[in-house]
Amino acid sequence: MAGPSPALVASREADAAAASAVKALQSNGQLEVARERYAELVARHQRRAARIAYHYLRDGAEADEAVQDAFVKAYQHLASFREELPFDVWFTRILINGCLDRIKARTRRERWLLPMTGKVGGRGTAVQAAEAGSTERDVTERVAAGGLSPEQTLLGRERRREIAAALSKLPERQRSVFVLSHVEGRTSREVSALTGLNESTVRVHLFRAIRKLRTLLAPANSDTAAGASGELKGKRRVTS
Amino acid sequence: MSLLSRLGRGHLDDTEMARLWTSGDGHPHLETCAACRGRYTQFESWLNGIGDELRAEAEEAFPADRLLTQQAQIARRLELLERPARVIAFPKAARAVISGHSNVRRWVTVAAAASLIAGFGLGQVVPLRNAVQQQAAAVIKPQPHLTTSEATKRAIELTPEPATPQDDELLSDAFRSRVTSLNALDELTPHARAAGK
Numbered sequence: 095m096a097g098p099s100p101a102l103v104a105s106r107e108a109d110a111a112a113a114s115a116v117k118a119l120q121s122n123g124q125l126e127v128a129r130e131r132y133a134e135l136v137a138r139h140q141r142r143a144a145r146i147a148y149h150y151l152r153d154g155a156e157a158d159e160a161v162q163d164a165f166v167k168a169y170q171h172l173a174s175f176r177e178e179l180p181f182d183v184w185f186t187r188i189l190i191n192g193c194l195d196r197i198k199a200r201t202r203r204e205r206w207l208l209p210m211t212g213k214v215g216g217r218g219t220a221v222q223a224a225e226a227g228s229t230e231r232d233v234t235e236r237v238a239a240g241g242l243s244p245e246q247t248l249l250g251r252e253r254r255r256e257i258a259a260a261l262s263k264l265p266e267r268q269r270s271v272f273v274l275s276h277v278e279g280r281t282s283r284e285v286s287a288l289t290g291l292n293e294s295t296v297r298v299h300l301f302r303a304i305r306k307l308r309t310l311l312a313p314a315n316s317d318t319a320a321g322a323s324g325e326l327k328g329k330r331r332v333t334s
Numbered sequence: 335m336s337l338l339s340r341l342g343r344g345h346l347d348d349t350e351m352a353r354l355w356t357s358g359d360g361h362p363h364l365e366t367c368a369a370c371r372g373r374y375t376q377f378e379s380w381l382n383g384i385g386d387e388l389r390a391e392a393e394e395a396f397p398a399d400r401l402l403t404q405q406a407q408i409a410r411r412l413e414l415l416e417r418p419a420r421v422i423a424f425p426k427a428a429r430a431v432i433s434g435h436s437n438v439r440r441w442v443t444v445a446a447a448a449s450l451i452a453g454f455g456l457g458q459v460v461p462l463r464n465a466v467q468q469q470a471a472a473v474i475k476p477q478p479h480l481t482t483s484e485a486t487k488r489a490i491e492l493t494p495e496p497a498t499p500q501d502d503e504l505l506s507d508a509f510r511s512r513v514t515s516l517n518a519l520d521e522l523t524p525h526a527r528a529a530g531k
Binding site: 273 | 348349352353355356357380381384385387388389390391392393395396400401404405407408409411412413415416
């Protein structure tokens with residue numbers, strides 16, 4: 095197994111130092127300084143946390159709330175943080191648990207609510223509406239910004255929607271493992287620590303997730319593969 | 335299909351490629367078969383493309399300004415954690431009930447007590463009561479004590495004399511001279527004194 099990169103090691107050491115300092119400041123009652131120090135950790139992990147929450151919840155506003163809740167909860171329970179575990183792993187576990195709670199709550203809510211719009215492939219109607227709104231907004235913003243052409247933007251958006259729909263059809267564990275290992279670049283050991291699954295189970299879930307995605311996105315495979323063949327990175331994220 | 339193809343021509347299918355990619359193991363067939371190597375390359379590109387799309391989508395959902403706003407909100411929430419909880423009163427009672435020790439209430443109490451003490455002290459130092467009494471004495475001068483004889487004399491002086499008919503006439507004349515316009519009316523009505531006579 096290839097070890098973590100030097101940058102990652104340095105980042106984790108900085109995290110551990112900051113977390114220990116915040117803990118000490120909290121216990122000394124220097125709360126203002128503790129908050130300032132904790133802001134460093136927030137800034138360092140916020141973007142990644144937002145990405146993970148968004149992949150779980152598929153809704154920007156809800157992901158935003160989940161990230162905030164996770165950071166607040168981590169600050170409150172920093173005393174229970176053990177330094178032998180990387181801070182990002184500990185924090186991501188809090189975040190994922192929060193996201194799963196929100197998904198459960200949403201499922202319960204939707205069971206009792208009538209859909210507001212037409213039938214949309216079993217997904218939450220509010221999420222769909224939010225996505226549609228953001229799609230329109232993003233298209234106009236991109237065109238105004240002089241980036242891709244409107245056709246390219248729309249095709250790209252359509253492609254993303256297909257991927258998101260296929261991802262949402264995966265079972266929860268397969269989706270979690272796929273997002274964490276492939277999208278967030280975690281090793282199987284880290285995914286195991288985050289999800290509480292065995293490393294071998296993580297690999298099995300990842301394999302099944304890829305196989306199912308391949309089936310679900312079959313019609314678009316040839317186009318994508320041909321278009322993206324020049325961007326081969328050849329990286330295998332999950333290693334034993 | 336997979337087993338047959340492997341036994342027959344030995345080419346790798348999608349499932350096998352997914353397994354290879356997941357485990358990170360190599361496969362001897364990939365080194366010898368250019369077609370499978372090409373397909374495996376395409377497979378990897380497809381998978382990396384999905385990862386890139388998902389990452390880009392999430393990045394778009396959270397631009398830099400939104401992250402800054404989120405950071406500020408987290409900081410505010412952490413700050414609020416350290417303050418005592420504020421209990422909102424039931425709408426019937428309009429003002430909020432502030433739990434714990436309130437500095438405002440304490441300050442109001444101290445200010446009221448201080449002003450009371452200061453007022454009492456000033457009252458002791460400044461002879462306000464005497465000043466007011468002296469002022470009242472200047473306005474109303476007290477009468478000197480009278481002896482019995484003086485009091486009797488003054489009472490006699492102040493006792494009104496009984497009215498006489500002359501007085502009535504004088505008054506009547508004075509009235510008539512002043513109110514000439516009523517003379518005609520006066521002539522028409524009988525006079526009480528004349529009727530008495």
